[in-house]
Amino acid sequence: MKKLLTLALLLSMCTFFGFADASAKQVLKLGMGDPIDSDQGAFAIRFKEILEGLSEGELQVDLFPNGALGTETEMLQNTRTGTLDFAIIGIGNAVPFVRELGTLTMPYLIENSYDAVKATTGELGDFWNTVSIEKGGFRILGWTYSNFRHLTNSSRPVTSLKDIKGLKIRIPQNNIILATLKSWDANPVPMAWSETFTALQQRVVDGQDNPYIVNYTSKFHEVQDYLTEIHYQYSLQPLVTGIVAFDKLSPEQRAMVQRAGIEAQQYCILFQTLEAEKAKKAMQENGVKVSYLTDEEEWKKKAVETVWPKFYDFIGGKQNLDLVLKALGKS
Incomplete structure (x- = not known):
């Protein structure tokens, strides 16, 4: 009987301290x-x-x-x-x-x-x-x-400004990205991330933009044929x-x-x-054609001249932009 009581006591102590450890986490x-x-x-x-x-x-x-x-x-x-x-x-x-x-x-x-x-x-x-x-x-x-957020689409290779004109591009709810794509005469479509793959699959939109790893892990190579390296937005x-x-x-x-x-x-x-x-190579192996811009300075000029002045107030004042430019050693 004493042995049984001792065993029961030990078991209850183990149970108590086990719960105590769990609750401490x-x-x-x-x-x-x-x-x-x-x-x-x-x-x-x-x-x-x-x-x-x-x-x-x-x-x-x-x-x-x-x-x-x-x-x-x-x-x-x-x-x-x-x-x-x-x-x-x-x-x-x-x-x-x-x-x-x-x-x-x-x-x-x-x-x-x-x-x-x-x-x-x-x-x-x-x-x-x-x-x-x-x-x-x-x-x-x-x-x-x-x-960088590289552009993918299912319609055609994009290597110059004229190629993006009219393409319906899914973007996040971001007014600056919206204005940037409009400055290139694209057709940006704000859309929730959760809806993006289906929208690409059903051709509701032609493309979207995201970094290589996101593009690959999101399996966009299954619904997109072309990718263009663009350097306008670092994610x-x-x-x-x-x-x-x-x-x-x-x-x-x-x-x-x-x-x-x-x-x-x-x-x-x-x-x-x-x-x-690795993600870039994997997308290419899955049939995605990777292109490079021949006129990115024109993309940059249009975006900077069109978008920056419009959004000084939106970002809390031009002084915030100047703060970053100074830290980056840019005029």
């Missing part, structure tokens, strides 16, 4: 719009690995790709209210909440990966984070560098957390979250560099 949700094998997914997986390691399992990160938690705009709003812990979003979707961030979507402002890093780190990185906290109610923890996708959720963490946990964001950002730069070329 804090589960945090991270949502994203893209597939898990995309740039966003690479960032998210690395963030999860680092944060869970730093916290020794105290903080657990559950990942929800493919828009499982809603559109990027919905996920950003949910981080602001504290009902979602983290989200990776295209920078354009943050502009309605923090218009200064629209500066980073100006056509041909960022012209290479060096510009992208300079524009989002150091004093500029602090600036974007400060205005996001003060005006948007969210904090930027790190940046996903996805490279930046920050990992954000709402101030409400961030403030609930202990000082030690906040430090771990911030460190995980920075280290995941560093990893993502390398991921994009190595994987974009």
Whole structure:
């Protein structure tokens, strides 16, 4: 009888402490719009690995790709209210909440990966984070560098301005991208990301634009025949957390979250560099014809001269554009 009582006591203690361990683990949700094998997914997986390691399992990160938690705009709003812990979003979707961030979507402002890093780190990185906290109610923890949004379509090769005229191109809800494509005489169609593949498949629109990795992991090679490398818009996708959720963490946990964001950002730069070329080759192997512009200076001239002056107020003032131009060493 004594042995049975002792065994029962041990079992109850194991059960109690097992539940105590489970309750001590804090589960945090991270949502994203893209597939898990995309740039966003690479960032998210690395963030999860680092944060869970730093916290020794105290903080657990559950990942929800493919828009499982809603559109990027919905996920950003949910981080602001504290009902979602983290989200990776295209920078354009943050502009309605923090218009200064629209500066980073100006056509041909960022012209290479060096510009992208300079524009989002150091004093500029602090600036974007400060205005996001003060005006948007969210904090930027790190940046996903996805490279340029290259144009795909199912109608014809595009190698010059005359080739894009009239093409119906799916774009995100972004006024600057809308104005840019109109400056080239294209027919931009704002559309939710979740509707894009079907719209391409059914020829509701002719094409869309996204970086190589997104184009490939989204399987656009199944419904698009042509891709053109264009360098007007560098795709930046920050990992954000709402101030409400961030403030609930202990000082030690906040430090771990911030460190995980920075280290995941560093990893993502390398991921994009190595994987974009693989995605390009894979699309070509699946029959997509890749073209290059013969007159991109004309594309740039039209976009800059037409779009920039119209959107100074939209981005919170010309001084925000000048701030980035100065940091990039441009006039």
